[in-house]
Amino acid sequence: MNNEPSVFIVDDEEPIRSALALLMESVGLKSESFSSAQEYLDQFDATKPGCLILDVRMPGLSGLDLQGRLGAEKIHPPIIIITGHGDVPMAVRAVTAGAVDFIEKPFNNQSMLDNVHRAIEQDAKQRGESSRLQDVEQRYDDLTPREKEVLQCVIDGKRNKIIASEMNISQSTVEAHRSKVMEKMKANTLSDLMRMSLLLKLIQ
Amino acid sequence: MNNEPSVFIVDDEEPIRSALALLMESVGLKSESFSSAQEYLDQFDATKPGCLILDVRMPGLSGLDLQGRLGAEKIHPPIIIITGHGDVPMAVRAVTAGAVDFIEKPFNNQSMLDNVHRAIEQDAKQRGESSRLQDVEQRYDDLTPREKEVLQCVIDGKRNKIIASEMNISQSTVEAHRSKVMEKMKANTLSDLMRMSLLLKLIQ
DNA sequence: GGAAAAATTAGAAGATGTAATAATTTATAT
DNA sequence: ATATAAATTATTACATCTTCTAATTTTTCC
Numbered sequence: 412m413n414n415e416p417s418v419f420i421v422d423d424e425e426p427i428r429s430a431l432a433l434l435m436e437s438v439g440l441k442s443e444s445f446s447s448a449q450e451y452l453d454q455f456d457a458t459k460p461g462c463l464i465l466d467v468r469m470p471g472l473s474g475l476d477l478q479g480r481l482g483a484e485k486i487h488p489p490i491i492i493i494t495g496h497g498d499v500p501m502a503v504r505a506v507t508a509g510a511v512d513f514i515e516k517p518f519n520n521q522s523m524l525d526n527v528h529r530a531i532e533q534d535a536k537q538r539g540e541s542s543r544l545q546d547v548e549q550r551y552d553d554l555t556p557r558e559k560e561v562l563q564c565v566i567d568g569k570r571n572k573i574i575a576s577e578m579n580i581s582q583s584t585v586e587a588h589r590s591k592v593m594e595k596m597k598a599n600t601l602s603d604l605m606r607m608s609l610l611l612k613l614i615q
Numbered sequence: 616m617n618n619e620p621s622v623f624i625v626d627d628e629e630p631i632r633s634a635l636a637l638l639m640e641s642v643g644l645k646s647e648s649f650s651s652a653q654e655y656l657d658q659f660d661a662t663k664p665g666c667l668i669l670d671v672r673m674p675g676l677s678g679l680d681l682q683g684r685l686g687a688e689k690i691h692p693p694i695i696i697i698t699g700h701g702d703v704p705m706a707v708r709a710v711t712a713g714a715v716d717f718i719e720k721p722f723n724n725q726s727m728l729d730n731v732h733r734a735i736e737q738d739a740k741q742r743g744e745s746s747r748l749q750d751v752e753q754r755y756d757d758l759t760p761r762e763k764e765v766l767q768c769v770i771d772g773k774r775n776k777i778i779a780s781e782m783n784i785s786q787s788t789v790e791a792h793r794s795k796v797m798e799k800m801k802a803n804t805l806s807d808l809m810r811m812s813l814l815l816k817l818i819q
Numbered sequence: 820g821g822a823a824a825a826a827t828t829a830g831a832a833g834a835t836g837t838a839a840t841a842a843t844t845t846a847t848a849t
Numbered sequence: 850a851t852a853t854a855a856a857t858t859a860t861t862a863c864a865t866c867t868t869c870t871a872a873t874t875t876t877t878c879c
Contacts, residue, residue, distance in 0.1 A: 499706045503717045506710040513707045555855060568804030570835070583858050590837070600772030601836095605809040606818065614810065759825060775866070787828050794867070 416531045417461040418442040421451045423469040448472035457486055462530035467494040486541045489530040547607045550596050561588040566608045620735045621665035622646040625655045627673040652676035661690050664742055666734035671698040690745045693734040751811045754800050765792040770812045
């Protein structure tokens with residue numbers, strides 16, 4: 412597997428693409444260029460780390476459209492938007508939709524690199540969090556329906572006795588489910604279990 | 616106590632202030648107007664619910680300056696920024712600093728009202744969360760240093776025996792501290808305690 | 820210096836949770 | 850229909866946590 416982050420450059424103007432590619436190369440960053448949003452989407456692979464430099468105005472899918480599509484993905488590279496003729500509402504929309512930056516052309520090379528580095532760091536961070544989450548989600552999915560019920564009761568702080576009477580089963584059964592839950596979730600302590608339940612948003 | 620939310624209007628131009636005040640009155644919203652950022656700051660009261668409509672360009676403290684000051688407060692009303700001559704970088708800066716919106720004059724009355732209502736809702740929500748948090752913080756502050764240490768160990772999932780040996784005290788002492796912690800924090804169960812510790816960011 | 824708060828310890832009784840083992844009854848799916 | 854997984858129960862022994870009572874030592878503050 413290749414862990415090295417890439418800068419994905421999506422712009423319909425060739426000179427911009429090569430200028431950005433060159434800029435990235437100059438600091439040892441790998442880059443991949445695409446001349447349209449669709450072309451990027453076609454090869455999109457959620458597992459590839461990096462960040463995205465995206466032009467707003469392009470034939471076909473616009474940059475903001477692409478941003479919208481990516482927003483539906485579980486994880487995607489942080490997006491830096493560049494534009495030749497941006498207006499304020501467009502910038503506000505892009506940033507509130509989660510873009511890490513919105514930069515007007517012509518941009519300053521150094522500040523672009525700063526932004527790229529920050530975005531790549533952010534990507535690495537959220538990618539780490541996401542992989543932990545997926546681990547835990549996998550374990551949770553392995554629980555049987557009954558075990559999930561018991562888990563919910565446990566994180567609500569209910570005693571085994573209470574759980575048993577609420578579920579109309581014996582305390583022994585609750586204990587059996589509970590120990591299965593701990594085993595399957597790989598939790599050593601109740602607080603482990605609570606921390607995982609947090610990630611899974613079973614709490615609050 | 617007065618729970619009714621206010622729209623705080625901060626703009627150096629009188630006509631804008633009265634237009635906005637009138638607009639708010641037309642939908643039954645209370646408003647308070649200020650002709651400068653300093654004037655608003657002088658009367659600022661974190662306990663007053665509502666939202667803030669803020670002009671960027673003003674003599675003295677600018678809108679963005681005021682936004683920065685408020686950002687240092689524990690809680691403040693959501694900020695809607697309005698501007699006559701905004702540029703993209705300014706908008707990006709304001710939104711990434713947490714402004715809920717950045718609107719250019721002249722604005723559409725209806726969309727302004729929509730934004731105001733959304734902001735007031737958001738304020739009510741974060742105000743509720745913040746008051747729960749303050750409750751819990753108050754209780755936490757009442758813990759003695761030793762009790763705080765024990766609490767940290769407990770939420771790390773350590774057993775009393777382990778805590779005792781790590782702190783070089785007897786298990787009885789740990790039990791004593793622990794029960795004091797539960798009592799002072801008003802936690803009935805371990806999961807109550809974990810939930811509160813989350814709010815306090817003692818976890819992760 | 821002395822009052823008040825905090826930290827410390829112990830012991831005992833009872834509640835609660837855990838682990839290991841074993842067995843029966845229900846689903847579920849091929 | 851029949852393996853397989855899930856759900857159910859019980860028992861025993863042990864570990865752990867909780868509560869209560871009572872007391873001593875140490876700090877802290879006025």
